Amino acid sequence: xxxxxxxxxxxxxxxxxxxxxxxxxxxxxxxxxxxxxxxxxxxxxxxxxxxxxxxxxxxxxxxxxxxxxxxxxxxxxxxxxxxxxxxxxxxxxxxxxxx
Amino acid sequence: xxxxxxxxxxxxxxxxxxxxxxxxxxxxxxxxxxxxxxxxxxxxxxxxxxxxxxxxxxxxxxxxxxxxxxxxxxxxxxxxxxxxxxxxxxxxxxxxxxxxxxxxxxxxxxxxxxxxxxxxxxxxxxxxxxxxxx
Numbered sequence: 001x002x003x004x005x006x007x008x009x010x011x012x013x014x015x016x017x018x019x020x021x022x023x024x025x026x027x028x029x030x031x032x033x034x035x036x037x038x039x040x041x042x043x044x045x046x047x048x049x050x051x052x053x054x055x056x057x058x059x060x061x062x063x064x065x066x067x068x069x070x071x072x073x074x075x076x077x078x079x080x081x082x083x084x085x086x087x088x089x090x091x092x093x094x095x096x097x098x099x
Numbered sequence: 100x101x102x103x104x105x106x107x108x109x110x111x112x113x114x115x116x117x118x119x120x121x122x123x124x125x126x127x128x129x130x131x132x133x134x135x136x137x138x139x140x141x142x143x144x145x146x147x148x149x150x151x152x153x154x155x156x157x158x159x160x161x162x163x164x165x166x167x168x169x170x171x172x173x174x175x176x177x178x179x180x181x182x183x184x185x186x187x188x189x190x191x192x193x194x195x196x197x198x199x200x201x202x203x204x205x206x207x208x209x210x211x212x213x214x215x216x217x218x219x220x221x222x223x224x225x226x227x228x229x230x231x232x233x
Binding site for chain 1: 233
């Protein structure tokens with residue numbers, strides 16, 4: 001399953017709930033304000049790092065760049081472009097967008 | 100939308116039954132999400148799909164007993180959850196952790212539901228064809 005989170009983890013609990021309810025082996029794609037969850041030095045870093053033991057985490061490059069945080073992506077997070085976004089959707093049998 | 104159309108024959112109105120889960124994560128009156136979500140659930144019933152509802156985070160407040168919106172001037176749509184059974188929508192799952200964090204127990208809910216752990220909810224989500232969040 002692919003989970004997509006587009007809200008900042010400091011504004012909403014979408015990422016937190018996603019990480020709680022995503023099953024081991026699932027993928028999480030961070031887009032829009034969700035990409036702040038993939039950055040180093042924040043208060044959610046430890047939680048996201050911990051989640052990466054069971055989940056594959058991706059972040060959309062265009063959204064990281066737009067927000068000036070492309071140079072501080074957490075180790076282990078895979079940055080994808082729009083083509084990669086499409087591939088992720090196509091490669092998973094189902095997905096959930098967390099509002 | 101996110102579902103493959105290759106198995107769907109437009110001339111065949113019976114046919115494919117998919118597992119749809121509607122995930123409710125918002126409290127009922129502060130935003131329009133909960134009511135809109137419920138409307139979509141009712142619409143989905145007309146298509147005879149395998150529908151289930153999940154209540155997570157503030158979504159559990161949608162099922163709180165005793166809602167009274169008279170003074171608010173908004174429609175109290177909470178009785179509708181009890182009517183879902185009449186539309187053959189009988190799978191209502193509430194995440195225990197979300198309920199407990201908010202100080203709620205099963206007795207506080209206005210409809211019969213299955214209380215599940217986060218892990219059980221994760222299993223339910225993975226087995227769906229389509230998951231739609233509100």
